[in-house]
Amino acid sequence: MAITATKGQVGLTGNAAVAYAMKQVNPDVFPAYPITPSTAIVEDFSSYVADGEVTTELITVESEHSAMSACIGASAAGARVMTATSSQGLALMWEMLYIASGMRLPIVLADVNRALSAPINIHCDHSDSMGARDSGWIQLYAETVQEAYDNTFMAVRIAEHAKVRLPAMVCFDGFITSHAIENISLLEDQEIQDFVGAYKAENPMLDTDNPVTYGAMTLPDAYIDFKYQQSQAMMRAKDAAVEVMKDFGKRFGREYGLFDTYRLEDADTAIVILNSAAGTTKVAIDELRKQGKKVGLLRPRLFRPFPWQEMVEALKNVKAVAVLDRADSMNAFGGPLFNEVRSALYDLDQRPKIFGRTYGLGGRDYKVKDAVAVFEELSRVVETGKVETLLKYITL
Amino acid sequence: MEKKEFPVGGVIPKGGTAHEYSTGGWRKLRPVVNKDKCTNCLICWVMCPDSAVIAEDGKMMGFDLDHCKGCGICAVECPDKVKAIKMVEEAE
Numbered sequence: 095m096a097i098t099a100t101k102g103q104v105g106l107t108g109n110a111a112v113a114y115a116m117k118q119v120n121p122d123v124f125p126a127y128p129i130t131p132s133t134a135i136v137e138d139f140s141s142y143v144a145d146g147e148v149t150t151e152l153i154t155v156e157s158e159h160s161a162m163s164a165c166i167g168a169s170a171a172g173a174r175v176m177t178a179t180s181s182q183g184l185a186l187m188w189e190m191l192y193i194a195s196g197m198r199l200p201i202v203l204a205d206v207n208r209a210l211s212a213p214i215n216i217h218c219d220h221s222d223s224m225g226a227r228d229s230g231w232i233q234l235y236a237e238t239v240q241e242a243y244d245n246t247f248m249a250v251r252i253a254e255h256a257k258v259r260l261p262a263m264v265c266f267d268g269f270i271t272s273h274a275i276e277n278i279s280l281l282e283d284q285e286i287q288d289f290v291g292a293y294k295a296e297n298p299m300l301d302t303d304n305p306v307t308y309g310a311m312t313l314p315d316a317y318i319d320f321k322y323q324q325s326q327a328m329m330r331a332k333d334a335a336v337e338v339m340k341d342f343g344k345r346f347g348r349e350y351g352l353f354d355t356y357r358l359e360d361a362d363t364a365i366v367i368l369n370s371a372a373g374t375t376k377v378a379i380d381e382l383r384k385q386g387k388k389v390g391l392l393r394p395r396l397f398r399p400f401p402w403q404e405m406v407e408a409l410k411n412v413k414a415v416a417v418l419d420r421a422d423s424m425n426a427f428g429g430p431l432f433n434e435v436r437s438a439l440y441d442l443d444q445r446p447k448i449f450g451r452t453y454g455l456g457g458r459d460y461k462v463k464d465a466v467a468v469f470e471e472l473s474r475v476v477e478t479g480k481v482e483t484l485l486k487y488i489t490l
Numbered sequence: 491m492e493k494k495e496f497p498v499g500g501v502i503p504k505g506g507t508a509h510e511y512s513t514g515g516w517r518k519l520r521p522v523v524n525k526d527k528c529t530n531c532l533i534c535w536v537m538c539p540d541s542a543v544i545a546e547d548g549k550m551m552g553f554d555l556d557h558c559k560g561c562g563i564c565a566v567e568c569p570d571k572v573k574a575i576k577m578v579e580e581a582e
Contacts, residue, residue, distance in 0.1 A: 196499065196500065197499045197500065197501075198498050198499035199499070259498065259499075296498065297497075297498075297499075297501045297503060304503075305504065305505030305506070306501050306502060306503050306504070306505070307501065307502035307505075307507060308499070308500075308501055309500070310500060310502050310507075312500055316496065316500075319496045320496060320499070320500050323496060323498060
């Protein structure tokens with residue numbers, strides 16, 4: 095059902111809110127192949143197209159590989175392009191994800207986080223977007239429906255930033271965020287249009303007076319130079335993200351940073367965790383704080399590029415850190431978030447003790463008691479000065 | 491430092507650059523036209539996927555061997571009553 099409210103508080107699912115955000119951006123082209131749990135984004139958006147509420151060309155394709163291929167073609171042609179997917183859909187886009195980023199096309203994709211097969215499962219974990227973490231896409235993660243809605247606009251600006259020009263992924267939790275109704279505050283269409291601005295493509299293929307070639311072969315004399323450029327653009331994306339988030343806060347009063355912290359300033363122990371599970375962890379923190387325990391949280395929002403210096407600054411006074419991953423790298427050495435946070439802390443002279451826990455795969459509930467148990471483990475580490483178990487699964 | 495001479499995203503910022511790349515070296519069979527038989531119908535010019543048939547003033551003038559890959563489509567498409575194009579081994 096299409097949303098008719100244009101301003102103020104409204105109860106929306108994560109999918110409906112993101113589809114509405116995309117409607118407000120009014121992209122030129124939206125190629126998509128619906129997949130659970132992101133289906134409702136494509137459903138809602140196709141209603142907006144059918145009802146004439148957007149001027150977007152919706153391309154229905156035969157697979158996600160084709161969806162991303164069409165995104166690339168349309169973006170190279172000079173269009174502002176958006177799409178949505180989940181899980182196997184993102185996996186099927188794999189080959190094309192690297193081409194989108196390598197060609198420096200600022201496509202925006204909503205990834206509603208879902209587990210990867212096998213065994214088949216439609217529920218939340220971060221295996222899909224974590225698997226794509228090296229594909230050259232900017233990745234923003236969201237705890238709430240409000241944040242997923244807001245990130246959609248910021249993703250457009252960061253991706254299209256003149257110093258960046260890389261595709262961006264807006265990630266939020268399947269079912270937990272995508273299907274739960276939350277009271278959120280919508281912005282007006284004109285406010286969004288002013289914020290994202292008109293899109294000006296670089297080297298559009300439809301500019302026939304200035305013909306260009308996309309996707310040419312490069313050999314050892316050039317390939318690494320293009321990859322270096324791309325790498326530098328990803329380095330610049332952090333400052334661009336800060337700039338865009340600041341502007342968003344100034345215009346709309348909702349402040350966002352590279353990561354979110356909760357009662358971290360004086361914390362002895364902290365959990366680092368992505369997306370909706372941060373909310374559960376905050377409840378545990380409030381309970382433990384009432385008992386006088388100094389516990390806190392850091393929730394990364396921008397995961398690609400990884401803002402490691404800022405994260406180190408935020409965690410340097412914590413005595414012990416637990417990094418909770420909703421994805422397993424299947425490397426017998428812990429999840430992706432654990433490995434990157436642990437690596438970031440290495441240069442500190444006085445490093446916090448750190449361990450990794452894998453939780454909630456395939457939609458397994460992560461409850462307040464699970465977060466409390468992790469904080470209990472952390473306080474034992476602080477007492478003994480030793481990490482007894484570096485890695486393990488919880489919520490089993 | 492950014493290398494300015496490399497265009498962003500590997501884009502080639504001008505048109506017609508395929509002409510600068512010689513694909514003739516891939517050829518195993520070379521087309522040879524018998525101008526005594528040729529009727530200048532230019533079906534070969536229309537059908538050549540590499541624009542390697544040279545036509546001037548409505549006449550078939552021969553082949554651009556820097557770009558002809560030797561696919562033989564011209565020889566097949568040359569009308570049955572004419573058959574003015576033959577493919578010969580480059581090795582010969």
